[in-house]
Amino acid sequence: MNVTPSIPATESPDPSGPTRVAPTRVARPVATRRRLLEAGLALFAEKGPRDVTSHAIAAKAGYASGTFYLHFKDKLALFRELAEEAAGELEARLDVVAQNRTDPAEITRAQAEALVGFAEDRRDLLRIVFHPGGEAGEIGPQILARLARGLRLRRREAVGGDRTNPDEGGCFDPEVLSQAIVGMWAHVLAWWAEDPSRVDRDAIIDTLTHFQLHGGCSEPGSPCPSLSSLPKRTATSKRTLTTPEGEVPQ
Numbered sequence: 001m002n003v004t005p006s007i008p009a010t011e012s013p014d015p016s017g018p019t020r021v022a023p024t025r026v027a028r029p030v031a032t033r034r035r036l037l038e039a040g041l042a043l044f045a046e047k048g049p050r051d052v053t054s055h056a057i058a059a060k061a062g063y064a065s066g067t068f069y070l071h072f073k074d075k076l077a078l079f080r081e082l083a084e085e086a087a088g089e090l091e092a093r094l095d096v097v098a099q100n101r102t103d104p105a106e107i108t109r110a111q112a113e114a115l116v117g118f119a120e121d122r123r124d125l126l127r128i129v130f131h132p133g134g135e136a137g138e139i140g141p142q143i144l145a146r147l148a149r150g151l152r153l154r155r156r157e158a159v160g161g162d163r164t165n166p167d168e169g170g171c172f173d174p175e176v177l178s179q180a181i182v183g184m185w186a187h188v189l190a191w192w193a194e195d196p197s198r199v200d201r202d203a204i205i206d207t208l209t210h211f212q213l214h215g216g217c218s219e220p221g222s223p224c225p226s227l228s229s230l231p232k233r234t235a236t237s238k239r240t241l242t243t244p245e246g247e248v249p250q
Contacts, residue, residue: 045124130190152178
């Protein structure tokens with residue numbers, strides 16, 4: 001007796017009916033990758049990159065180790081993707097708050113608020129990216145370099161758009177300035193993310209805003225000192241040391 005179940009004949013599609021698109025199998029791999037990323041983030045935040053293994057990440061996500069290696073070469077590849085995601089999210093926030101604004105002070109404060117909001121929302125991610133330690137130590141500086149490039153380009157675009165930028169008056173080298181600002185952001189926010197009770201969030205925003213706009217000047221709006229007014233030492237200049245016996249050339 002034939003027990004093979006009969007297969008109903010396929011109906012011809014109705015030309016007048018809606019087009020039926022075959023479902024894809026993309027969603028499942030994407031969901032698996034995301035679970036691995038979230039598991040890695042939790043373990044990195046708890047133990048630090050050095051003490052986390054790819055096997056532990058897979059187990060926490062509920063998969064076998066082989067599944068991990070279908071998506072990532074090793075744990076540092078996963079860590080790097082987390083760091084790149086963090087940088088991308090932060091850059092997006094900074095871009096959004098700068099849109100439709102022309103006043104430099106307003107833009108600077110809005111971006112400081114975005115930075116603090118990112119630190120609040122992504123506290124664990126920020127801490128592990130900028131305080132990775134050990135074998136993942138090179139990733140943090142690479143992310144800082146990426147953020148510095150983005151900052152420099154945004155400032156250049158602002159000047160090209162006829163915005164008055166207080167940093168473009170010849171007082172600072174743009175490359176050095178972008179590196180300094182991003183380094184300040186990373187250090188201050190990582191320090192604050194470790195223990196938000198250290199200082200009120202508004203104090204962080206106020207300080208970052210004021211320092212970017214006015215440097216270390218105590219009064220808001222203080223003019224940038226002219227570089228020509230600073231003392232310069234030439235190759236032929238000589239220093240002197242005042243002693244009880246008089247001035248001695250150095």
